[in-house]
Amino acid sequence: MTREEKAQVIAGLTEKFQQTDHFYITDTSGLTVEQINKFREMCFKKGVEYKVVKNTLIKKALENLDNDYSSLDSTLKGFSGIMFVNENANIPARVIKDFKKEDKDQRPKFKAASIDSDIFIGEDQLEILSKLKSKQELIGEVISLLQSPAKNVISALQSGQHTIAGLVKTLSERE
Incomplete structure (x- = not known):
């Protein structure tokens, strides 16, 4: 990926973060192509946009925002996917939980979320987020x-x- 392409991705992500009130960071590593496609389909049906992006590009896009998202740096390791949703903040958490019911390996893993600029980190937060109204x-x-x-x-x-x-x-x- 060239510098220009990276700059475009960072600009696009920055814009998406600014337009979206809620986003989740997940780890879908270890899933097969079929499972990933099924997960993407579940996201699409619920109105959730799912993108896989390099961690460094996510960090740089978050640095361009007014809010301080430095606490998310520890979660941006390994394989990361971002789930964007504007309306109901609990929908991505419910999608993750529903998908985990079907997957024996308990994937995708929930890394972190930002709900109206509040940060939630760790798998234990998923239950709380799924019950948000x-x-x-x-x-x-x-x-x-x-x-x-x-x-x-x-x-x-x-x-x-x-x-x-x-x-x-x-x-x-x-x-």
Whole structure:
């Protein structure tokens, strides 16, 4: 790869990192071509972009960003693939977990992730990341919590209305 080609890759990666809120770094070494293709297909179906890039190029692209990603340097060894997603930060973690269920060797290995500039390093973080809720899910929960007291008041008033009407009817019939 020439210097110009490397510069283009670094520029493209820098732009991708700037446009993407969430990215994961994985290690898919040891997988067969068939397994890699299946993993890429799972990523594509879930709206996750997966690229394999040299570690030095990833480091240089991350250095071009405003945030400090130096803590990821220790993870950028060996074989690295990057998973980009804009919407739900938990989708790549779920893809990795789903693929691991089918693979006996427990590949791909999760190295690190950046979720809204927060860094998660290590395989033990994968479970936490897979349970993250999307912004829409959190907003939905807040709205349902806010609606709950109003619904309780309305249902109490409606049930009371029937009780009061029944009570008045019974009293009027007693005369």
